[in-house]
Amino acid sequence: MLKYLLLFLVVLWLWHSPAIRGLLKGKKPEAAPPTRPGPKPTGNEPDQIVPCAHCGVHLPFKDAVLDIGGRVYCGDAHRTAGPRRP
Ligand SMILES: [Zn+2]
Known part of the structure; x- marks a missing residue:
């Protein structure tokens, strides 16, 4: 008997929860901020x-x-030396 009462309370709680009511009305439960x-x-x-x-x-x-090519160097000496060879 007690479990039926609990089931009834759960259904009642779900029925009154805004999320379920929003779903039943076809709206999103809560709009995303x-x-x-x-x-x-x-x-x-x-x-x-x-x-x-x-x-x-x-x-x-x-x-x-x-x-000129847009490469980055730490100073003028390395800019004139050019990029490091692989
Ligand atoms: Zn350098």
Whole structure:
């Protein structure tokens, strides 16, 4: 007898739960919260770290020297020396 009472209570609880009521009405139970865009750049982000094409040392992009081809070097000496040969 007790299990029928528990079953009745469970059915009653399910009937009154918003999720089931939303499903019965054909709506989604809960609308997903709108996705917020990521944090906007504030200018305080750390610099992008890039490797030198000649020696491989990593340095901030703002300190790097670029050649005509867009390769990144740690300084003028390595830029004139060119990329490391494989
Ligand atoms: Zn270098």
